[in-house]
Amino acid sequence: SSRISARIAGITPSATLAVDAKAKELKAQGRPVIGFGAGQPDFPTPDYVVEAAAKAVHDRANHGYTAAGGLPVLKEAIAAKTLRDTGFAIEPSQVLVTNGGKQAVYSAFATLCDPGDEVLLLAPYWTTYPESIKLAGGVPVQVTADESTGYRVTVEQLEAARTDRTKVLLFNSPSNPTGAVYSREQIEAIGKWALEHGIWVITDEIYEHLTYDGVENHSMPVVVPELADQTLVLNGVAKTYSMTGWRVGWIAGPKDVIKAATSYQSHLCGNVSNVAQRAALAAVAGPLDVVAEMRAAFDARRKKIVSLLSDIPGVTCPTPEGAFYAYPSFKELLGKEIRGEKPADTLELADLMLREADVAAVPGEAFGTPGYFRFSYALAESDLVEGVERIAALLSEAK
């Protein structure tokens, strides 16, 4: 038999991390690389959160295991925060605290999927989704939307992809990588469709607070309340409070599913770090001022990057309404000659942009849709401008 299990050997290495690794390598060689790859806010964690954690470290009450599902006081605060922010009323027993939103994704699929169960995966999708579906034995069924609809799929598309093996719809709004935010009407239509066909919904709301132009985030089980008994809401502190490294996320859902997922977690990792949970408590029980400040900064950069990218001939960049990513199409530039090369896809173009312009962006191949790039605008505005200008200069040579 082979050394590595088929299950683990089948994982696709993260293209996001590959671009990042190459960018870091070039940077280490002294090249002035500007990276648009980062999936994290470039702000520090708020002081009061850091202080709560520092205090928690010195209290020996926080030196042991917590309950597998999380500190009761944190689960209570998450339930209260969920009601405050989206209107979704849940009890603490409907919450499982996980090691980041990433583990929430993985545990949600592990808890819901039997081998062969199909999961509708809306593309462009976050890189981690298909891998966590497959690790759980599920089968990702890709449903793709393009820039013509602002990367939003329709109920008709979902219905066309539905089979008698469809168990779950994976929903993510605001979206990574496109920044698309579904309207209340669209969410209602999709939620009603899922309800009608007995399809579970996993809705990843980790970017809930990062929306712009007055657009609001709507939570599917609030818009379609009858759906609550077959919905898992995923969330975390990473993006809202600039706490990516603290690794705290959660699943909110029906009690039986949370109980099963908690039992799984008790064997998987025991519990999330006690101190990190204390930090997350300070975050979710506190105000939303910091996210308002971040949102304002992101919004200014969002407008800047969309206008700069749109000015590049051959690039089409819809205006994202949420998260901190722009997702332009570069399809018209593929196959053209640039510096003696003819990049045939966005993987090759990404490589060329990195070598010739010292700019790193993640190619659409990482998100199930070749022909596009994801640009994170979680970087200083001066770098953002310089980075896009360098790309524009390089691509102006295309013939």
Ligand code: PLP
């Ligand atoms: N969900 C989405 C859509 C994300 O983009 C991310 C992070 O990039 C996560 C979940 C998980 O974040 P974390 O594991 O840092 O909490």
